[in-house]
Amino acid sequence: MAMATLAQHQHSPDDTIHGHGLRMTGQRRAVYDVLMGERNHPTAVEVFTKVRGQVPNISLATVYNCLETLTDCGLVKIVTHERGPSRYCPNLEDHAHFFCDSCGEVSDLPLRARKRPQDVWEVPENITISHHQVAFRGECPKCAKKKNLKSEARNLKSK
Amino acid sequence: MAMATLAQHQHSPDDTIHGHGLRMTGQRRAVYDVLMGERNHPTAVEVFTKVRGQVPNISLATVYNCLETLTDCGLVKIVTHERGPSRYCPNLEDHAHFFCDSCGEVSDLPLRARKRPQDVWEVPENITISHHQVAFRGECPKCAKKKNLKSEARNLKSK
DNA sequence: AACTTAAATAGGAATTGTTCTTGATAAGGG
DNA sequence: CCCTTATCAAGAACAATTCCTATTTAAGTT
Incomplete structure (x- = not known):
């Protein structure tokens, strides 16, 4: 019973991706694992060089695609800062x-x-x-x- | 006496720029005026098209330069949001x-x-x-x- | 007013980070 | 096994910004 409760809230990344009608491919897993391994908020290029150790001929475009699907599925957050490259963060x-x-x-x-x-900045009531x-x-x-x-x-x- | 007190705190943009060893040129003034006029957080390109009304052959690179000097002098703030172009804001x-x-x-x-x-997010003491x-x-x-x-x-x- | 020197500008080329396109590959369902 | 669709690699294209260079402008000096 405890397990059933857990299972509802603690989806595996595979389940989450499947829930969006997509597949957990080798590339996507490798990208996700890099993010979960180093929690250093790497850029796409940093993920790319790291992930090449696992998937030697993955392309940068694929890394971008994987990062996009992972963020779309809510497994990863994208972090932007000033003019620098986007960074990725698996802390939900x-x-x-x-x-x-x-x-x-x-x-x-x-x-x-x-x-x-909202406790610190005045957000008008009628703004969502x-x-x-x-x-x-x-x-x-x-x-x-x-x-x-x-x-x-x-x-x-x-x- | 009141004036002397005011003058200390309420520099004109010209004074501020001169204080940084720079000049208030026609281009810089036009860019600054556009920002103060429309407080819509325009992008560099939006400032560019608007400012061409005043300075018909100003170049986009100059608009970028002006925006940079204005922000360096603290007259303008740069606002970035996700992957979109930077926006500029004269609200200090x-x-x-x-x-x-x-x-x-x-x-x-x-x-x-x-x-x-800091009242809302936990910022470690030893971080400046x-x-x-x-x-x-x-x-x-x-x-x-x-x-x-x-x-x-x-x-x-x-x- | 002419001279000197440094700052500022216009225009275009170059760079950076990201997205798009295309043809090939692979995977799941019938 | 075939069909359909998703996924991928590679490189081209793109958008925003920065860099480069020759020219113009302005401020301070004689």
Whole structure:
């Protein structure tokens, strides 16, 4: 019984794709596995080079197609940031993204419990909201630490 | 005395640009005026066609250059949304954007008083945030109303 | 006013990321 | 096994933006 309940909510990616009348092909699985493996928000080209290890003669266009079907089926989210290339994210929880300006790393920031974006921005009542995309930019802890070490070194030298 | 206080905080765009060691040229002024006139978040191409009315042989590259200098000087904000072309916004207040999926209209949503994005998303303490960009998608009131009228018409017909 | 120097511009070429097209391949259902 | 449709690889096409270069313009100096 517990299983039946689980099965309803926890579809395998195969089931989800089949539910959309499509097939789980080798290429699609490989692309999905790369995303699930590295949760680094890779670009299409990064997925492409990674996935070539598994499917040596997959084409970039196919990677784009796979990423599109996966997003259409709701298995993957597409993340855009300023003018850069799109990135892909298999985290289906509601979350924002943080982009480090110095190292380029992207990380997920979860939504706080019982909070909604509308609590912070004035959204008129008669507007229907279907999606939101939230991006923060700044400096990640690693880069901040590096910078501090450098300036310490400078101070020692100048003595 | 009041004037001196004002002058400190309320620079003219010319002063701001001069403060960056640059000049307020005819092209830059025309681009800035278009943005201040239509507050529709136009794309570079839309600015280009509009600005040609004032400066008939300005080039698209120059419009891009002007938009870049204006944003570098902090007079204009650049707004990106999914894979679409960048849009430009002279509203310097902290605000989010709403994109209507059916008519494409873009509107500003002000930040609520004494609220911060960090109130809604969990941002680790040791991350430094310099910018945030927030986009909502959905249906604007006008489009919702149109849709309702249409479905009413359908209902009448089917009787 | 002429001279000097650096900034700004127009026009077009080049680049980047993505989508489209086409013919070949493969897979599931009858 | 055949038929139909989905999928794929490869490369062409495309859209938005940036880069390049020769020319023009403006500001500050004599």
